[in-house]
Each structure stands twice: as C-alpha cells, then as structure tokens.
Amino acid sequence: MNKKILHSYIAPLLTMLVNLLLAYGVYMIARIAFMMENWKFFTGPITLDIFQGALVFDTAAILLTHIPYFVLVLFPLHLKERPLWHQVCKLYFVTINLLMLAVNLADAAYFPYTMRRTTTTVFSEFENENNLGSIFLNESLHHWYFFILAAVVGYLLWRCYQRPQLHASRINWLRYDVVNLLSLALWTPFVVAGIRGGFTTAVRPITISNANQYVNSPTDAAFVLNTPFSLYRTIGKAVFSVPDYFKEAQEMEAIYSPIHHPSPNTHHPTPNKNVVILIVESFGREYIGALNQQLENGTYKGYTPFVDSLIAKSISFKYSFCNGRKSIDGMPSILSSIPMFIEPFILTPASMNQVTGIAGLLGKKGYQTAFFHGAQRGSMGFMAFARSTGFQDYYGREDYESDHRFGGNADFDGTWAIWDEPFLQYYAAKMTEMKQPFMTAVFTASSHNPYVIPEKYKDVYPEEGIVIHKCIRYTDMALRKFFETASKQPWFDNTIFVLTSDHTNLSDHAFYQTDIGGFCSPIIIYEPQSSHQPEIQDKIAQQIDILPTLMGMLNYDEPYFGFGIDLLNTPAKDTWAVNYLSGIYQYVKNGLLLQFDGSKTRAVYELSDSLLERNIVGKVPEQQQMELELKAIIQQYMERMTHDRLLPNK
Numbered sequence: 040m041n042k043k044i045l046h047s048y049i050a051p052l053l054t055m056l057v058n059l060l061l062a063y064g065v066y067m068i069a070r071i072a073f074m075m076e077n078w079k080f081f082t083g084p085i086t087l088d089i090f091q092g093a094l095v096f097d098t099a100a101i102l103l104t105h106i107p108y109f110v111l112v113l114f115p116l117h118l119k120e121r122p123l124w125h126q127v128c129k130l131y132f133v134t135i136n137l138l139m140l141a142v143n144l145a146d147a148a149y150f151p152y153t154m155r156r157t158t159t160t161v162f163s164e165f166e167n168e169n170n171l172g173s174i175f176l177n178e179s180l181h182h183w184y185f186f187i188l189a190a191v192v193g194y195l196l197w198r199c200y201q202r203p204q205l206h207a208s209r210i211n212w213l214r215y216d217v218v219n220l221l222s223l224a225l226w227t228p229f230v231v232a233g234i235r236g237g238f239t240t241a242v243r244p245i246t247i248s249n250a251n252q253y254v255n256s257p258t259d260a261a262f263v264l265n266t267p268f269s270l271y272r273t274i275g276k277a278v279f280s281v282p283d284y285f286k287e288a289q290e291m292e293a294i295y296s297p298i299h300h301p302s303p304n305t306h307h308p309t310p311n312k313n314v315v316i317l318i319v320e321s322f323g324r325e326y327i328g329a330l331n332q333q334l335e336n337g338t339y340k341g342y343t344p345f346v347d348s349l350i351a352k353s354i355s356f357k358y359s360f361c362n363g364r365k366s367i368d369g370m371p372s373i374l375s376s377i378p379m380f381i382e383p384f385i386l387t388p389a390s391m392n393q394v395t396g397i398a399g400l401l402g403k404k405g406y407q408t409a410f411f412h413g414a415q416r417g418s419m420g421f422m423a424f425a426r427s428t429g430f431q432d433y434y435g436r437e438d439y440e441s442d443h444r445f446g447g448n449a450d451f452d453g454t455w456a457i458w459d460e461p462f463l464q465y466y467a468a469k470m471t472e473m474k475q476p477f478m479t480a481v482f483t484a485s486s487h488n489p490y491v492i493p494e495k496y497k498d499v500y501p502e503e504g505i506v507i508h509k510c511i512r513y514t515d516m517a518l519r520k521f522f523e524t525a526s527k528q529p530w531f532d533n534t535i536f537v538l539t540s541d542h543t544n545l546s547d548h549a550f551y552q553t554d555i556g557g558f559c560s561p562i563i564i565y566e567p568q569s570s571h572q573p574e575i576q577d578k579i580a581q582q583i584d585i586l587p588t589l590m591g592m593l594n595y596d597e598p599y600f601g602f603g604i605d606l607l608n609t610p611a612k613d614t615w616a617v618n619y620l621s622g623i624y625q626y627v628k629n630g631l632l633l634q635f636d637g638s639k640t641r642a643v644y645e646l647s648d649s650l651l652e653r654n655i656v657g658k659v660p661e662q663q664q665m666e667l668e669l670k671a672i673i674q675q676y677m678e679r680m681t682h683d684r685l686l687p688n689k
Contacts, residue, residue: 049218049222050203050204051112051113051203051219051222052112052113052219052222052226053203054112054201054202054203054204055108055109055112055113057201058132058200058201059101059105061136061196061199061200062101062105062132062136063097063101065136065139065140065192065196066093066097066100066101066139066143066265067093067097068140068188068192069139069140069143069144069147069265070093070097070143070262070265072143072144072147072185072188073143073144073146073147073150073261073262074262076147076148076150076182077147077150077151077261077262079549079552080150080151080154080258080552081258081259081262082255082256082258082259082553082554082651083259088253088254089253089254089259089262089263091253092250092253092254092263093253093262093263093265095236095237095245096245096250096263096264096265096268097265097268098233099233099234099235099236099245099268100139100265100267100268100271101233102229102230102233102234103234103267103271104135104139104267105132105135106230107131108128108131108132108135109223109226109230110223111124111127111128111131112128112203113219113222113223113226114219114223115216115217115219115220115223116216116219120203125202125203128202129197129200129202132196132200133193133196133197133200136192136196137189137192137193137196139265139267140189140192141189142266142267142270143265143266143267144182144185144188144189145266146266147182147185148178148181148182148185150261151544151545152364152365152488152544153364153365154258154261154364154557154620154621155260155261155364155620155621156247156260156261156264156265156266156268156269156621157266157269157270158247158269158270158272158273158382159270159273159274160273160382160383160386160387173453173454173489174454174488174489177454177488177489178488178489236249244272245272246272246622247260247264247268247269247272247273247621247622249622250263250264250621250622251621251622251623251636251641255641255642255654256553256554256642256651257554257620257621257622257623257625257634258553258554258557258620258621260621260622260623261621273382278381278382278387278388278389279380279381279387279389279676279677279680279681280677281674281677281678281681282637282670282673282674282677283674284670284671284673284674285670285671285674291671291674291675294667294668294671295668295671295672295675296675297376297600297601297602297675297676297679298598298599298600298687299587299590299598299599299600299601299605299687300598301590301591301594301595301596301597301598301599311475311476311533312476312533312534312535312566312592312593313470313475313476313477313478313530313533313534313535314397314401314406314476314477314478314479314534314535314537314589314593315470315478315479315480315481315525315534315535315536315537316373316374316397316478316479316480316481316536316537316538316539316585317480317481317483317518317521317536317537317538317539318369318370318373318480318481318482318483318539318540318541319483319486319514319518319538319539319540319541320366320482320483320484320485320486320487320514320540320541321486321487321507321510321511321540321541321542321543321544321545322343322486322511322514322539322540322560322561323540323542323543323544323546323551323559323560323561324359324543324551324559324560324561325543325546325548325550325551325559326341326342326343326507326508326511327341327342327343327346327347327350327561328340328341328342328343328344328347329341329343329346329347329350329351329355329575330350330355330359330561330575333550333649334548334550342504342508342511342512342515343511343512343515344515345515345516345518345519345522346515346518346538346561346563349518349522349538349563349565350563350575351573352565352573353563353564353565353573354563354564354565354571354573354574354576354607355561355562355563355564355574355575355576356562356575356576356578356579356580356606357575357576357577357578357579358578358579358580358616358627358646359559359560359561359562359579359580359581359616360555360558360559360560360579360580360581360582360616360618360627361539361540361541361542361543361558361559361560361581361582361618362378362379362558362581362582362583362616362617362618363378363379363383363542363618363619364379364542364543364557364558364620365379365383365541365542366419366482366541366542367383367385367386367419367420368383368384368541368542369539369540369541369542369582370385370421370424370482370541371383371384371385371396371424372581372582372583373480373539373541373582373583373585373586374396374397374398374424374425374428374480374585374586375394375395375396375397375428375586375601376396376583376584376585376586376587376600376601376602376603377394377583377601377602377685378581378582378583378602378617378618378619378676379618379619380619380624380673380676380677381619385420385423385424386420387680389680389681389683389685390424390427392680392683392684392685393683393685393686393689394427394428394685394686395428395429395599395600395685395686396428396429396586397428397429397478397480397585397586397589398410398425398428398429398430398431398478398480399428399429400429400586400590400595400597400599401476401478401593402429402431402478403597404595405476406476406477406478407431407432407473407474407475407476407477407478408429408430408431408432408477408478408479409430409431409432409433409434409469409470409473409477409479410422410425410430410432410433410434410479410480410481410482411433411434411435411462411465411466411469411479411480411481411482412433412434412435412456412481412482412484413435413436413439413455413456413457413458413459413462413482413483413484414435414436414455414456414457414484415435415436415437416433416435416436416437418435418455418456421482422435430480434465434469436451436456436457439457439461439462439465440457442465444465444468445461445464445465446461450462452484452485452491452493453491454489454491455484455487456484456485457484458485458493458517459483459484459485459486459513459514459517459518460485460493460513460516460517460520462481462483462484463481463483463517463518463520463521464520464521464524466479466481466521467521467524467525467528468524470525470528470530471528471529471530473530475530475533476533477530482541483514483517485510485513485514485517486507486510486511486513486514486544487510487544490506490507490509490510491510492509492510492513493513496513496516500512500513500516504547505545505546505547506545507544507545518538526567531567532567532568533568534566534567535564535565535566535589535592535593536563536564536565536566537562537563537564537565537585537589538561538562538563538565539560539561539562539563539582539585540560540561541560542560543557543558543559543560549650550649550650553649553650553651554620554623554625554632554634554651555618555625555627555632555651556649557620558616558618558620558625560582562580562581562582562584562585564588571607576606576611577611578606578609578611578614579611579614579615579616579627579628580606580614580616581603581615581616581617581618582603583601583602583603584603584604584605584606584614585603586599586601586603587599587601587603587604587605587606588603588604588605588606588607590605591605591607591608592607597687598687598688599687600685600686600687602672602675602676612629614628615627615628615668616628617669617672622636622637623635623636623641624636624637624669624673626665626668626669626672627646628661628665628668629661629665630645630646630647631643631644631645631646631659631661631662631665632644632645632646632651633662633665633666633669635666635669637673640656640662640666641656642654642656643655643656643657643658643659643662
C-alpha cells in the first residue's frame with residue numbers, strides 16, 4: 040500500500056497524538072508560571088522526581104479533559120471528515136486547554152493563601168459571597184501578565200493545531216472506519232491507565248496525596264500537582280476514610296481520646312467569667328514583634344505595638360499554631376476544638392453531625408452567647424456554623440448598618456466587611472448590652488486581600504515591607520481602641536480575653552514559609568484580674584486547645600468533646616500540635632516536627648532547625664511514640680466524623 044495512502048488511514052490518530060504534545064506544553068507552561076509566581080515557597084531542589092511526578096499528574100488531567108476530543112477525532116464514521124467537523128475538534132481542543140491554563144494560573148495567584156492546590160470545596164467556601172467580582176478584578180490587575188501569557192498560548196495553540204491530511208479520492212472508506220474503530224479501541228486502555236496513574240494492578244486511581252512521593256516537603260507537592268487534577272479528583276468524593284491503625288478501640292482510647300472528663304480546679308477558680316474571643320483575620324505570629332525575638336538578631340519590632348503590650352500582660356506560648364490555612368478552618372478549630380484534616384470541616388458532610396462548641400457548652404450554664412462578623416450574613420458559612428455550635432445571636436454587617444450609633448454603610452470597606460476599627464467599637468457596645476456572664480466571639484476582616492485600609496489612615500500607615508503590613512498596623516490600632524473602650528465597661532474586669540488569628544498570610548521571612556512556619560498563629564490569653572503570672576510559656580499550643588483551656592479556667596464540670604488539651608493544666612512535655620498539608624499530617628511534640636503521609640513517617644525535623652534543612656527520620660527515639668499518638672488522633676478523628684460521634688456521650 041502506498042505510504043501516503045497508509046498515512047491517510049492513521050492520520051487521525053497521528054495528528055491527535057501530535058496535538059496532545061501541545062496540551063503537555065500548555066501544562067508545562069502553567070507549571071513554570073506557577074513555580075515562578077510562588078518560588079519563595081519552594082524548598083527544592085528541582086529534581087527529576089518532580090518532573091516525573093508532574094508528568095503523571097498532567098497525563099491524568101490531560102487525558103480526562105480530552106476524552107470528548109478523542110471521540111470526535113477517532114469516531115469511526117468517515118462522514119465526519121469535513122471542514123466543519125474538524126473546526127469543532129479544533130475549537131474544543133483550544134478551548135479546553137485555555138480553560139485548564141486559566142485554572143492553573145488562577146491557582147498560582149491563590150496558592151500563597153492556602154499553600155496547597157485548590158479543590159472543589161472552594162466552590163462551597165465562597166458560595167455565599169457577592170464580592171468575588173471585585174476580588175477577581177483586583178487580583179487580575181495585580182497579575183496582568185497571566186492574561187498576556189494566556190493570550191500568547193491561545194494564539195500558539197490555534198496556529199499549531201494539526202488537522203488530519205487525507206487523500207480522500209484513494210481511500211477505502213470502510214477500511215478507514217475499521218482503522219478508526221481499532222485506533223479508538225486501542226487508545227482507550229491507555230486513556231484509562233493514564234487517568235488512573237499507571238497500568239499495574241497495584242495502582243489505584245492516584246489522588247492528591249500521591250504527589251508527596253515525588254517531593255520531600257508537602258508544600259512542594261503543589262509544584263507536582265496541577266489544579267484541574269485537584270479539582271476533578273475531589274468531585275463528589277468521600278472526604279474521610281477510617282484507617283485501621285488500631286483494631287481495638289480500648290487500645291486507641293488509652294493512647295488518645297478527645298473526650299474530656301474534668302475534675303474541679305481548686306487552683307484557679309474563676310466561676311461565671313465572661314469569655315471574649317477575638318479571631319483576627321490573617322494575624323500571623325510573623326507580624327508580632329514580642330513573639331519573634333529570634334528574627335533579625337533580636338532587633339525585629341514587628342507591626343503590632345499594641346498586641347506587643349498586651350502580650351506583656353498575658354499568657355502566650357513559645358510555639359503556637361493554627362490548625363488550617365483558611366478562615367473556615369479557623370472557626371471549628373478555635374470554637375469547637377475540631378482541626379482541619381483533608382478538607383475544611385464546614386464543607387464536609389460531617390458538618391451535619393451533632394456538634395457543639397464553647398458557645399453551646401457555656402450556654403447550658405446560663406451564658407448569653409453571640410457571634411460577630413462584619414460581613415453580610417451568610418458570608419463564609421459562619422452564621423450557619425455559629426448557629427450549629429450553640430451561639431444564640433449573630434451580628435453581621437446588616438445589624439451594624441441598622442444601628443444608628445455608628446457609621447452605617449459608610450464604614451463598609453467596599454469588598455468584604457465593615458472596617459475593623461468601627462466594627463470592634465460596635466462589638467464592645469453590644470457586649471455592654473448583654474447580660475453577664477456572656478461568651479462572644481468576633482471575626483475581623485480588614486487585614487485581608489485586597490489589603491486596603493481606610494483613606495484617612497493611608498498617610499498614617501503607609502506601604503512598608505509587604506502589602507499586608509499596613510493592614511496589620513491598622514488592625515493593631517483597632518484592637519488598641521477596642522481594649523480602651525472595653526476597659527471602661529463594667530464587664531471588663533470579669534472577662535477572659537483570647538486573641539488568635541484564623542490563619543497566617545503573606546510572609547517575608549523564610550522561617551514562616553516552611554511547611555510548619557505557615558501555620559504559626561498567636562494564642563494570647565489575657566485576664567485583667569488574673570492570678571496567672573504573665574509569661575510566654577515554653578509550651579506547644581494550637582487553636583484546638585482554646586476550648587479545653589477555657590473550660591479548665593472556668594472550672595467546667597461536665598464531660599465535653601474537643602481534640603485539643605487544657606494548656607494551663609498540662610505539663611510542657613505533654614503539649615503538642617497537629618495540622619494537615621497536602622496529604623501530610625504534621626505532628627509537633629518533644630521539640631520535633633514529624634511528617635506522616637498516613638502510612639509512614641516521611642520526615643522528622645528538630646524545631647530548632649527553623650528552615651527544615653536536616654531530615655532526621657529514623658534517628659530519634661521519640662519517633663515511634665509520636666507515630667503511635669498521631670495515628671490515634673487520626674483514627675479517632677476519622678471514626679468520629681464518619682459515625683457522628685462529636686459529643687461526649689457518643
């Protein structure tokens with residue numbers, strides 16, 4: 040058979056394969072852009088393993104998204120060989136690849152806030168927001184070069200796309216249809232294997248966590264993954280899977296249990312104290328001078344002069360961590376002692392379980408409870424979560440604007456919420472109207488993207504360092520004015536204040552850009568009338584410890600549920616912290632950081648190794664016990680989430 044005629048029979052398959060190389064090129068361009076945009080977070084070095092892993096995950100995403108294209112090109116019907124049909128093929132190919140490029144580039148801009156590739160929970164996270172247009176516009180202006188890149192790539196795709204070249208007058212069309220059918224049949228198993236991650240029977244469909252086998256750091260897993268893969272692998276998937284580390288429940292309970300059985304605390308009796316929890320947006324430890332004496336040879340002043348002065352009168356901790364990287368992770372961690380494992384608790388089916396929190400526990404004791412957030416009601420799902428965990432009242436932007444004592448809509452920041460300064464004054468005023476004892480929490484908003492402050496403060500807090508620093512200074516000022524107002528109220532001296540952040544944010548110190556550094560949040564406990572000695576305790580603290588610690592301070596006398604511990608009544612050697620990043624559980628204890636992928640420990644670092652440069656896995660005697668404890672925490676979490684056992688009597 041003439042070679043040209045033979046080529047005509049297999050031309051659809053050959054041109055399809057050539058075009059697939061273009062798709063791989065698009066994903067490689069997207070990955071390079073992702074890495075360049077987020078290079079400071081990459082711990083490196085760049086290895087062959089990273090490119091091998093990238094090829095695996097890119098193959099899975101490319102083959103899945105191109106299934107319609109394969110069918111269009113190889114469909115065994117010769118009547119399709121018309122210009123219009125091939126224009127449809129070309130249009131689909133260019134469109135799907137440009138869309139996937141756009142998703143990857145958008146995630147490159149979003150990555151610094153989450154330190155992981157985006158999953159489908161992002162749609163639930165922002166479903167109640169009506170300000171996404173302005174956020175998108177602001178980010179688009181800051182990342183204008185991505186649009187130029189997308190335009191160039193789109194042009195090249197359109198110009199380089201190949202169409203089958205057929206010698207139609209000399210083709211046997213029946214034979215042509217048979218060859219196309221065979222091509223489609225032979226290509227199908229390659230597509231299935233590529234989407235699954237390989238041919239071998241040992242390969243289950245690869246998931247996001249598989250990216251960790253190609254890197255040494257969970258943060259670096261994002262450079263192996265691509266966002267289309269992360270999205271489709273989390274569509275409709277069961278979030279929690281119960282491991283079988285322990286066959287007997289008694290063995291697991293002996294190692295770790297989230298059920299607390301308090302005994303009366305005779306050392307620090309503080310019955311009927313008010314509780315005020317300030318969850319300050321993005322207020323990471325990095326910005327606080329008093330908690331960073333190790334930075335810049337001890338000369339680091341930070342951006343929070345008021346919080347520094349508050350720490351001098353409070354209890355805080357040498358090591359303190361958030362349990363997630365998003366605002367919706369902070370709410371359950373702080374208020375219900377539930378950490379983020381795999382996906383935000385609020386966005387999982389487990390959020391429909393029976394659950395309580397500080398508000399619900401104290402509500403049973405006669406406390407009046409209220410939650411405050413200066414955004415519109417329903418924003419971030421906070422109102423639903425507050426209601427489900429026992430808050431009796433909720434005050435949002437609408438309530439602020441209807442209170443004629445304050446500035447109304449003029450105090451709206453134009454994007455998210457009421458500015459921190461006026462909203463915290465409103466918060467203080469509303470608490471004065473409440474009956475004691477009360478428990479309240481406020482979630483601030485100003486230290487957040489798009490990183491703007493009120494016009495009247497732009498000369499007071501000019502740009503410095505990185506873009507968030509002026510916002511941190513503004514919010515620190517707002518906190519100072521809040522405490523000045525609160526100190527004049529009759530309830531102030533009878534109150535326990537807790538100040539923490541929901542998560543961390545932008546960073547300009549390498550220490551805070553590591554796998555664990557990205558979780559460093561302040562936990563500050565302040566009592567105007569306290570028998571506790573103000574100090575920075577040499578302990579490990581985390582957000583999920585706030586609930587048990589408060590219950591201990593208040594002499595709460597009933598069993599309750601919480602994954603954390605009572606910091607003030609736990610020896611330093613027994614304090615710990617846990618969080619989850621891109622398929623890796625991180626466990627901090629004994630001056631060590633252990634990274635566990637669910638099956639084995641991948642790394643152990645000393646906390647003194649601030650940049651995580653020396654992996655000492657297998658070289659420390661504490662590793663085995665830490666693995667055992669972490670397994671018990673994970674299995675307790677998964678079992679209780681899947682079986683609705685988030686109360687002490689379950």
